[in-house]
Amino acid sequence: MSRLFTATVTENRRIIKDHYLITLHPSGKIKKPGPGTFFMLDVNTGFDPLLKRPFSLHRWLGRDFQLLYRTAGKGTYLLSKKRKGDTLEVLGPLGNGFPVRKKAKNIMLVAGGIGIAPIIGLAEALVPSKSVIKKGGMHKNLPVLFYGARTKNEILCTDDLRSLDMEPIISTDDGTLGKKGNIVNVIKRYLTAHPSRVRDSVFFACGPTPMLKALSTFAVRHKIRGYAALEEHMACGIGTCLGCVVQTSRGHKRVCREGPVFPIEEIIW
Amino acid sequence: MTENSTPDLRVSIGGLKLRNPVMTASGTFGYGDEYAEFVDLNRLGAIVVKGLSLRPRQGNPPPRIVETPAGMLNAIGLQNIGINAFIKKKLPFLRQLRTPVIANFFGDSIGEYVRAAEKLDNTDGIHALEMNISCPNKQAGWSIFGTDPKVTFKVVTEVRQAVDKPLIVKLSPNVTDISIMARAAEDAGADAISAINTITGMVIDIKSRKPRLANTTGGLSGPAIRPVAVRMVWECYRAVSIPVIGMGGIVSAEDAVEFMLAGAAAVAVGTGNFIRPGITIDVIEGIRSYMKSSCIRSMRELTGAAQC
Numbered sequence: 422m423s424r425l426f427t428a429t430v431t432e433n434r435r436i437i438k439d440h441y442l443i444t445l446h447p448s449g450k451i452k453k454p455g456p457g458t459f460f461m462l463d464v465n466t467g468f469d470p471l472l473k474r475p476f477s478l479h480r481w482l483g484r485d486f487q488l489l490y491r492t493a494g495k496g497t498y499l500l501s502k503k504r505k506g507d508t509l510e511v512l513g514p515l516g517n518g519f520p521v522r523k524k525a526k527n528i529m530l531v532a533g534g535i536g537i538a539p540i541i542g543l544a545e546a547l548v549p550s551k552s553v554i555k556k557g558g559m560h561k562n563l564p565v566l567f568y569g570a571r572t573k574n575e576i577l578c579t580d581d582l583r584s585l586d587m588e589p590i591i592s593t594d595d596g597t598l599g600k601k602g603n604i605v606n607v608i609k610r611y612l613t614a615h616p617s618r619v620r621d622s623v624f625f626a627c628g629p630t631p632m633l634k635a636l637s638t639f640a641v642r643h644k645i646r647g648y649a650a651l652e653e654h655m656a657c658g659i660g661t662c663l664g665c666v667v668q669t670s671r672g673h674k675r676v677c678r679e680g681p682v683f684p685i686e687e688i689i690w
Numbered sequence: 691m692t693e694n695s696t697p698d699l700r701v702s703i704g705g706l707k708l709r710n711p712v713m714t715a716s717g718t719f720g721y722g723d724e725y726a727e728f729v730d731l732n733r734l735g736a737i738v739v740k741g742l743s744l745r746p747r748q749g750n751p752p753p754r755i756v757e758t759p760a761g762m763l764n765a766i767g768l769q770n771i772g773i774n775a776f777i778k779k780k781l782p783f784l785r786q787l788r789t790p791v792i793a794n795f796f797g798d799s800i801g802e803y804v805r806a807a808e809k810l811d812n813t814d815g816i817h818a819l820e821m822n823i824s825c826p827n828k829q830a831g832w833s834i835f836g837t838d839p840k841v842t843f844k845v846v847t848e849v850r851q852a853v854d855k856p857l858i859v860k861l862s863p864n865v866t867d868i869s870i871m872a873r874a875a876e877d878a879g880a881d882a883i884s885a886i887n888t889i890t891g892m893v894i895d896i897k898s899r900k901p902r903l904a905n906t907t908g909g910l911s912g913p914a915i916r917p918v919a920v921r922m923v924w925e926c927y928r929a930v931s932i933p934v935i936g937m938g939g940i941v942s943a944e945d946a947v948e949f950m951l952a953g954a955a956a957v958a959v960g961t962g963n964f965i966r967p968g969i970t971i972d973v974i975e976g977i978r979s980y981m982k983s984s985c986i987r988s989m990r991e992l993t994g995a996a997q998c
Contacts, residue, residue, distance in 0.1 A: 425728055425967060463966075468760035468913045468941075472964060510966065654755050656762060656964040659728075661720035661740075663766045664755035673748055673769065 422452050424514070430507045431485060433500075437574055439492045440535070441501050445511065446485045452514055454478045454486060456521060456543035457627075457650050457682045460513030461658040462488075464499040472656050473512060474500070477539040477627070477681070480581075489538040489577070515658050516681045519625050519648055521546050526621040528564035531636060533604060533628020534575065537568060539650055540627055541578050548585045565590065565618075567611070569604030569632065573597035604628075605635040612643070619643060624685065626650070634690040647685035651676050697981035698988045699974070701735070701956050703933050704856035704881025706790060706818045708735040708956060711989055712946065712974045715937050715960030716741050716794035716820060716860070717766065721780035722787075728967035731787050733974065735956060738792040739776070739784075741822050744806050746772035756893050756902040761914030761939070762961060763891050765905035768796060773809050781815050790817035792858065800845050803835075804852045811853035818855050821846065821880075824862035824887045836862035836887075839874040846878035858935065860884035861926070863915075868922045869929035876930040884935045884958065885926050886919045912961040913939040920952045927953020927994055941965060943976020951996040955989070 428445040435441050454460070461473035474496040479489040492501050503509065521543070528547060532540040547564050566589040570576050576598055582589055591599030592607045600607050612619050624647030626636055633649045640647040653676040655665035660678035667676055668689040674680060699710035713736040719725055722737045731737065749769025756763050771779070773795070784791045793810045797803035803821070810816050823836035823845065835845050846859055859875040861868055863886035872883050888909025893902040901907070919938020926934045936954030940946050941962040949957050962969045986992055 423728075470757055471760055471762060471912050471961070472757060512967070654753055654757075656755055656764075656961070657718075657967070659724050659967065661718065661724045662755065662764070662964055663740075663749065663769050664764060666749070666752055666754065666769070668751065673752075 422450055424452065425510070425512050426451060427508050428511045430503045430505055430509070432505060433503050435501070436577060440489070440575070440577060441492065442479070442487060442489050443500065443503065444482070444485055444487050447511070450484070454481055454514030455518035456546050457518035457539050458514040458516045459658075459681060460486075460488065460511050461515065462500065463510040464496050464503075470496045470499075473510075473658065475515075475652070475655055475658060475677075477650060477652075478514065478542050479538045480542050480545065489535065489541075491535040512658055515677055517679065519543050519650070519682050525623050527618050527623070529608070529618075529622055529624050530564050530566040531604065531608065531624055531626035531628065531632075532566065533569045533632040534571065536626070536628030536632075536650075537577055538627070540566070540625070541581050543625055544582075544585055544587060548587065563587070567592075567604050567608050569593070569607070569628070571595065603632065603635070605632060605639060608636070609639060619645060623647060624649075626685070630690070633685075633688075637685045637688060637690065641686050648682050649685045649688065650682045651680055651688070695987070697978055697986060699978060699981070701989045703935065703956055704818070704858065706736070706792075706856045708790060710735040710974050710977070711950070711954075711956035712970055712977070713792070713935065713956060713958040714738050714963060714970060715958040716822065718960040718963045721776065721784065722791075723780065723783050725963070725967055729971060732789055734789045734970055735974070736790045736792050736817070737784065737787070738794055738820055738958060739780070740770055741768055741794040741796050742770050742773045742776055742806065742810070743768065743796055743798075744773055744802055744809070746770065746775065751904045753902065753904055754908075756908070758891070758893060758910065758912075759914060761910050761912030762964075763893055763903060763908040763910050764888070765903045765908035767905065773806060777813055781813070785815040791815060792818045792820050794820040794822055794860070796822040800848050803845055804848050807849045807853045807857075811855050816855065818858060818881075819853060820858040820860055820884060821849060822860050822887070824860070824864070834862065834864075836871065837865050839870050842871055842874040843878045846875050846880055850879035856881040858882040858884050860887055861922075862887050863918065863922055863938075864890050867925075869925045872926040872929045872934075876932050880932060882933045882935060882955075883926055883930065884937060886915075886922050886938050889915050889918060911939065913941055913945075915939050916945060916948075920948055923949055923954050924952040924996070924998070940973065941969060943973050943980055946973050946977055947980055947992065950989070950992040951994070953994040953996075955993050
């Protein structure tokens, strides 16, 4: 099971403006990717762009996998032009992923914008199957999802959340859906109203840096554990270029190897 | 020669015998272990490890890399685990290989260069030393060991006197005339030259008006720099009689052959390793096919064979 493989595009669907869902079918069996791990995709065979592009796992389908992405530059634009049947070279799964502990109490998932991509896969891994819930087990431990986006239209994956029986607590910058404002303020108000939730709780977060930074400050102040999935420009994805380091309380750490998921209190913003 | 006879890819670089002329460029292959999953390391000509210094270095703050057309700019800042940790943690793995290991090293002063070189020279499992002279010289203000031929001559002379293993000097391309630097290294006793290191560049974000690298400037690598590198290898080849190891944007066997025709006795693949791990093996096999189809029996027939 090589981590360098060819994958065929089985679907590459535009969901809303600038947002796409791609399904890839690896040529052979690959290592099962955990939530929060990522893949490097060769979006073109020429030299511009030169390097593979990192994308976090959205959903693992058993053999195929899905990536949810927003077009932001040349690489993602080229990826959005891939059609069913196209093939691309892929490296992965890479990185550590979220430390999934099903027994953890009071799991709070936090997604900002396209940061919802790995959070959905994580939610699927954390939420017990419906049969377990029917038997009355684990119901109280259902994770709570806080989900912030710019506007109503950019709230994605609502069908996935419905099938998981998850009711996200939503905020939008323009107030078109959920609370108006940033999601970290919503979390603060939620935990003020539910003080019992603060104990034994843990955050799993992915989103823009200002959101993660604000969440980190809040979590540290209230002694809440948390993990954040980071992104950084990277060349190799396997730990050799040292291009993707972030500053942590334990020195420079590579997003591709020691990360992309880091304990939230270790990150120096 | 018949079509079926096997070309001889072996080369000798300052006494170091390689089974083929394809090495890994320092800083693009870690300490080898990360690539073991993707590359049969025993098939490489040599492994050049990430640049080492006496003490570990944290390197520059992020962001450290930015892509450019057909290239990338990096300002890693020579982050490394230090020579002691390398010997203890990384070298035991490399010692198990049949492939020669070349230790790239640097220092902040001539004294540090010498001490680092001595330590590596006295360590089993390291077959040659590659000296990176493209770093700032603390003793001489802003000048760089690799841009003033007198300083280059001095630092290489001191290191040469301290070590027995083959000594390769990796030249900076950020000079007006690289042949002067190549001659300074040769005169100081270098066994071979590596050319080229990255070319200093800069990218500015037009929205924020800030440089894209925290370090402001960085080193450009990848196919974008290849013609510059080929030209400089050709200039070095004409200037010195010691072997030249060519590098700069090699991503295929054709690229490697171009460097050899310009005068390279061996080549190194750098940024190509980032594009696709395993690319080195394709380059080796491609060179073999090229030699076979062109009825070239040995590397000597290729080196410097460009008709200029």
